Amino acid sequence: ITPLSEHGLALLSPSLEIFSDFTCSGSYLADAKYRRACSMMARAHPGFTASWTNVAFRPYLLNPELEGKPPVNRIKHIEEKFGKPFAESIDAQQLSKEGLEYDLHFRFGSEDMISGTVDAHRLNQFVNTVEGTDATFSYRSELMRLFHEEGKALCDPNLLLAAVQTAGAEPEAASSILESAAYRMDVIWMSREAQKAAIESIPYYRFYTPDGIISISNSFDEWHILDALYRSFPETDCGRWEDAAAQCRSIVEVVDQLRDLQMAKEHDVVPKDFDDAVMRARALQEAFKQDILSADI
Numbered sequence: 001i002t003p004l005s006e007h008g009l010a011l012l013s014p015s016l017e018i019f020s021d022f023t024c025s026g027s028y029l030a031d032a033k034y035r036r037a038c039s040m041m042a043r044a045h046p047g048f049t050a051s052w053t054n055v056a057f058r059p060y061l062l063n064p065e066l067e068g069k070p071p072v073n074r075i076k077h078i079e080e081k082f083g084k085p086f087a088e089s090i091d092a093q094q095l096s097k098e099g100l101e102y103d104l105h106f107r108f109g110s111e112d113m114i115s116g117t118v119d120a121h122r123l124n125q126f127v128n129t130v131e132g133t134d135a136t137f138s139y140r141s142e143l144m145r146l147f148h149e150e151g152k153a154l155c156d157p158n159l160l161l162a163a164v165q166t167a168g169a170e171p172e173a174a175s176s177i178l179e180s181a182a183y184r185m186d187v188i189w190m191s192r193e194a195q196k197a198a199i200e201s202i203p204y205y206r207f208y209t210p211d212g213i214i215s216i217s218n219s220f221d222e223w224h225i226l227d228a229l230y231r232s233f234p235e236t237d238c239g240r241w242e243d244a245a246a247q248c249r250s251i252v253e254v255v256d257q258l259r260d261l262q263m264a265k266e267h268d269v270v271p272k273d274f275d276d277a278v279m280r281a282r283a284l285q286e287a288f289k290q291d292i293l294s295a296d297i
Contacts, residue, residue, distance in 0.1 A: 011208050014232040015054040019194050019204040020140075021062045022117050022154055025095055025106065026218070028144040030203035031137065032102035037225035044292045045238040050229065053208075055133045057140075059121035060202045061191040067116035071153030074114040105149050112151030120154045121191075122183035127169045139167035207232050219259060223285070227252045244292045251288060254281045 011017065018034075020027035041048060065081075066072065075086045082089050092108045099106045120143055128136040142163040146152040152159060157178055164174040177183065194204075204217040207228040214231060216224045230245035258277045 011056065012053045013208045013210050014050075014052055015056070015208040016052055016232070017056045017058055017206040017208075019058040019060045019199055019206070020202050021060050022120050022140070022143050022147055023062055023114060024060075024202050025090070025148060027203045028104060028106075028148050029095075029099060029102065030205065030220075031140060031144065032104055033220070033222045034205075034225050035137070036102065037222040037229060040222065040226055040293060041229055044244055045236070045241065048233075048236060048238050050233065052133070055128075055136075057124055057128055057136055058194055059117075059124070059187045059191045060194050060199070060204070061117060061121075061188070062202075063114065063116060064191075066114065067118050069116065071113040071115040071155060073110075074112040074151070075108065075110060077114055107149055107151060109151050113153035114147075115153040115155035117154055118184060118187050119157070119178060120160060121187040122177060123160055123164055123174050125183045125186060126174055126177050127164060127167050130173070131167060131169045135167040135169060139163050139169070142166050210234060221255065223248065223251050223255055240292065244288070247284070247288050247292065251281065251284045254284060 078089050079086050096106045127139045147154055161171040161174055165171045207214040209232045214228050227248045230248055258281050261274045261277055
């Protein structure tokens with residue numbers, strides 16, 4: 001945990017910042033993991049409500065070179081951008097497998113398109129302003145689904161406005177946003193500031209807790225998010241809160257250990273305690289489900 005005093009522009013605790021881009025596969029997965037963590041929290045503690053001081057959705061533009069241009073072929077663009085075959089940039093098979101665990105159906109079709117996402121982020125800020133967090137997650141989910149599961153470019157105004165309407169916001173007002181310069185400089189500035197702040201990759205979740213800042217990025221799952229939720233709200237009237245929080249913390253510690261061991265294994269180093277860590281992680285997760293959730297998820 002990083003103390004809040006070390007961050008000059010820190011949000012008030014408890015708050016959450018989510019840095020992402022709609023074209024980022026990991027961001028699509030992370031949103032699904034966040035929803036699952038919230039579902040687990042609701043099952044474990046039905047009376048709990050996450051009373052955030054602020055939930056800020058921060059744009060992180062992955063393809064600024066595409067802004068203001070017509071959509072291009074996604075696979076061709078990735079190959080040209082990184083100078084290597086698509087298969088060497090993205091492990092489509094592994095990503096598809098992980099996605100299915102969260103009912104996400106990634107596709108990587110030869111006709112899939114990609115574009116800039118500034119307008120998508122502008123409307124994301126609009127929806128969050130007028131309708132709040134839940135509506136914003138709904139808007140994000142729909143746009144990410146259209147891109148990652150249907151291969152749609154996210155620069156079509158009609159597509160963006162339909163997603164706004166799906167989220168419960170007014171498409172007429174959103175259309176006025178697109179026709180103006182509203183939020184444009186905000187989106188570009190926030191993306192640049194994130195990169196200046198040494199956020200080198202997304203998804204990146206930053207939780208402002210009473211004890212300091214918890215940042216999770218890249219390889220994390222719903223247990224990490226659930227742990228951050230417990231630590232963001234350490235004092236509640238919910239029964240067994242401290243017990244559940246302690247169990248979740250133990251799970252995350254073992255999962256992190258397992259991840260480190262997995263990385264060693266991928267480098268042809270087979271740790272002797274790898275299998276033990278796998279069994280312990282599964283046992284702790286199952287115990288939490290049975291003891292705290294009282295049902296499989």
